[in-house]
Amino acid sequence: MAGSIVANCPGGSGFNVTAAFNTTLANAAGYYLIIDGQTQGGSPFSYTGTGPQTVTFSLPGDGVE
Numbered sequence: 083m084a085g086s087i088v089a090n091c092p093g094g095s096g097f098n099v100t101a102a103f104n105t106t107l108a109n110a111a112g113y114y115l116i117i118d119g120q121t122q123g124g125s126p127f128s129y130t131g132t133g134p135q136t137v138t139f140s141l142p143g144d145g146v147e
Contacts, residue, residue: 094143095143096141098139100136104134104135105129109129112127113127115137
């Protein structure tokens with residue numbers, strides 16, 4: 083699974099993002115959240131069984147449009 087988020091967020095600030103997806107296989111090892119090639123803190127995240135999944139994370143603003 084992959085996705086793209088484009089936002090105009092001023093440098094020095096940030097925002098929270100919630101990613102939602104469905105799974106038919108819930109590996110006991112969990113899943114990794116990777117943003118800009120970096121594994122996010124808290125990874126691996128645990129599945130909550132099969133079906134809908136969500137994970138919320140913070141993204142810093144970089145002021146780039």
